[in-house]
Amino acid sequence: MNRHPHIAVVGATGAVGIEMIKTLEKRQFPVGKLTLLASARSVGKKLQFQGQDVTVQELTPSSFHGIDIALFSAGGGISREFAPIAAKAGCVVVDNSSAFRMDESVPLVVPEINGADALHHKGIIANPNCTTAITLMALHPLHKAFGVTRVFASSYQAVSGTGAKAIEELENQVSQVVKGQPVTHEVYPHQIAFNVLPHVDSFLDTGYTKEEMKLENEGRKIMHHPTFRASITCVRVPVYRAHSVAISAEFLKPVDVESARRVLAQAPGLDVVDDPSSNLYPLPLKVAEKYNCEVGRLRKDCALDNGLCFWVVGDQLLKGAALNAVQIAELLLR
Amino acid sequence: MNRHPHIAVVGATGAVGIEMIKTLEKRQFPVGKLTLLASARSVGKKLQFQGQDVTVQELTPSSFHGIDIALFSAGGGISREFAPIAAKAGCVVVDNSSAFRMDESVPLVVPEINGADALHHKGIIANPNCTTAITLMALHPLHKAFGVTRVFASSYQAVSGTGAKAIEELENQVSQVVKGQPVTHEVYPHQIAFNVLPHVDSFLDTGYTKEEMKLENEGRKIMHHPTFRASITCVRVPVYRAHSVAISAEFLKPVDVESARRVLAQAPGLDVVDDPSSNLYPLPLKVAEKYNCEVGRLRKDCALDNGLCFWVVGDQLLKGAALNAVQIAELLLR
Numbered sequence: 012m013n014r015h016p017h018i019a020v021v022g023a024t025g026a027v028g029i030e031m032i033k034t035l036e037k038r039q040f041p042v043g044k045l046t047l048l049a050s051a052r053s054v055g056k057k058l059q060f061q062g063q064d065v066t067v068q069e070l071t072p073s074s075f076h077g078i079d080i081a082l083f084s085a086g087g088g089i090s091r092e093f094a095p096i097a098a099k100a101g102c103v104v105v106d107n108s109s110a111f112r113m114d115e116s117v118p119l120v121v122p123e124i125n126g127a128d129a130l131h132h133k134g135i136i137a138n139p140n141c142t143t144a145i146t147l148m149a150l151h152p153l154h155k156a157f158g159v160t161r162v163f164a165s166s167y168q169a170v171s172g173t174g175a176k177a178i179e180e181l182e183n184q185v186s187q188v189v190k191g192q193p194v195t196h197e198v199y200p201h202q203i204a205f206n207v208l209p210h211v212d213s214f215l216d217t218g219y220t221k222e223e224m225k226l227e228n229e230g231r232k233i234m235h236h237p238t239f240r241a242s243i244t245c246v247r248v249p250v251y252r253a254h255s256v257a258i259s260a261e262f263l264k265p266v267d268v269e270s271a272r273r274v275l276a277q278a279p280g281l282d283v284v285d286d287p288s289s290n291l292y293p294l295p296l297k298v299a300e301k302y303n304c305e306v307g308r309l310r311k312d313c314a315l316d317n318g319l320c321f322w323v324v325g326d327q328l329l330k331g332a333a334l335n336a337v338q339i340a341e342l343l344l345r
Numbered sequence: 346m347n348r349h350p351h352i353a354v355v356g357a358t359g360a361v362g363i364e365m366i367k368t369l370e371k372r373q374f375p376v377g378k379l380t381l382l383a384s385a386r387s388v389g390k391k392l393q394f395q396g397q398d399v400t401v402q403e404l405t406p407s408s409f410h411g412i413d414i415a416l417f418s419a420g421g422g423i424s425r426e427f428a429p430i431a432a433k434a435g436c437v438v439v440d441n442s443s444a445f446r447m448d449e450s451v452p453l454v455v456p457e458i459n460g461a462d463a464l465h466h467k468g469i470i471a472n473p474n475c476t477t478a479i480t481l482m483a484l485h486p487l488h489k490a491f492g493v494t495r496v497f498a499s500s501y502q503a504v505s506g507t508g509a510k511a512i513e514e515l516e517n518q519v520s521q522v523v524k525g526q527p528v529t530h531e532v533y534p535h536q537i538a539f540n541v542l543p544h545v546d547s548f549l550d551t552g553y554t555k556e557e558m559k560l561e562n563e564g565r566k567i568m569h570h571p572t573f574r575a576s577i578t579c580v581r582v583p584v585y586r587a588h589s590v591a592i593s594a595e596f597l598k599p600v601d602v603e604s605a606r607r608v609l610a611q612a613p614g615l616d617v618v619d620d621p622s623s624n625l626y627p628l629p630l631k632v633a634e635k636y637n638c639e640v641g642r643l644r645k646d647c648a649l650d651n652g653l654c655f656w657v658v659g660d661q662l663l664k665g666a667a668l669n670a671v672q673i674a675e676l677l678l679r
Contacts, residue, residue: 162648185523189523209626227648244654255580314495315576
């Protein structure tokens, strides 16, 4: 790999694309050249990178010649169409969509957990689901210490996980409610302002949403733990940024709060924020725009013999998407 | 009991007190006379009942002479002080605070579940915690059919559960955010607008909040199920009214979605709203001001062998407080 690689961001004008560009800059990634790609309607837009304007170009099959690493975040359809083309052109794709995550020939990587997997890529590396990545940042260190068997979880997912239009929809609805106007919606099937929706991604015949199956499926692959079981209800909440997850986890070995706290305090990319007596626990409003995830509310689980309850919060545009993708690109440079 | 009893509402001007008065009226409770009691600062306020103004009087130890049933919702301190005085004066107290719930001599009642317990009172009957009552409206019918062993739950609790001042705080914060002003808070330890707080009620040394222990403790007493185990994370969300709870429940007997749906469809006080293909599932915005609780998102639990996941929503000022109290008073009249 070129030590100053030519990087492309595909979906550069989206909520995650913008964070990818910011993250490359903030982490001083040694970008040789930056190419910004998007659909025809964004062509000509200018985005700032290292103090310079970079003009957005149209994504086409010939976009990838000379590009070393392409960070994709333009939806599953675009990834399915263009990621193989990019890989064939010799580019390594880090794909934020769900298109290739469960493909056996594609590594699915959280660098703090299974970074070595990234090196066995065949041109495409998948970035995990946001809620899964955030949950595993706390769960995997505990798994290494105590051996997780299963988890029961519920999520509190921010609207920016849906994209820029959902942020606008929440803003509009709030101002409609404040002005006493009728509330309109387009992005979500119901009003999200002052409401919670137990509906993230589309429904399967089993009654689960696709989002809800990702924690078990992706968790097994990332943790190399084929018998891991996960039951989760994914819920959209009127928060702009950062996902929260409440977790009950069962372990093979006995677990106590103090040992768990020591393990978590040493985990990379994770901060323990857990002092209830001072009202300190992770909050989405405080974790927003932060690289590290936060874990708190540690306690023995009442309904499990070797169980622990905890609360993890992470910026899903960063650790759940852009940051994790850039971290994977950093692994490729080593 | 007098067939047209003299009813007192203690804490008449609070969020729950106001709903108690409305519920007595809407359910055509045969009120002989209504006395409204509150602290000195509310004395002289007038509230409407059956088209007439009723003047709020000061709560004193001599307030209860001649009163048949007193519905208390003025906090644990007031209940501890005045409920025994009221009971001694011959009045039956239905207490919405947590003061007497775990007292062995005090029945703790959800009429649809253990209404008969109310008849063994010694002057005080306790109304359960709101999240517990709402959860049990769906869990208890399933327990009768399949035998629940334990649950893993997470709540999404509305600000009106804290009271009228918390409703105001959310309104103020939203308008501060919309206007770009600094956000202030008094009721909650952190901003609740566009945030979620894993903190409801005060913390215990175990790391749990008092609220989180109620589901197991009160659930055992209400369901007459001393080995019931419950692990819950209680979270405040920026919703004005109606609590939501995501539940994974384990049963002794095998359970499938269709059998569970049949059981729930026949349960009193509960509506099954569960058609994901039409985006139909319980939503706090729709359940607000509704007597019945709603259950949906029924599915086999991925991490339990005899397990079911579901999502229950109920108006915590009604089934979680005022409605349940008035239903208990109705039992006393039979």
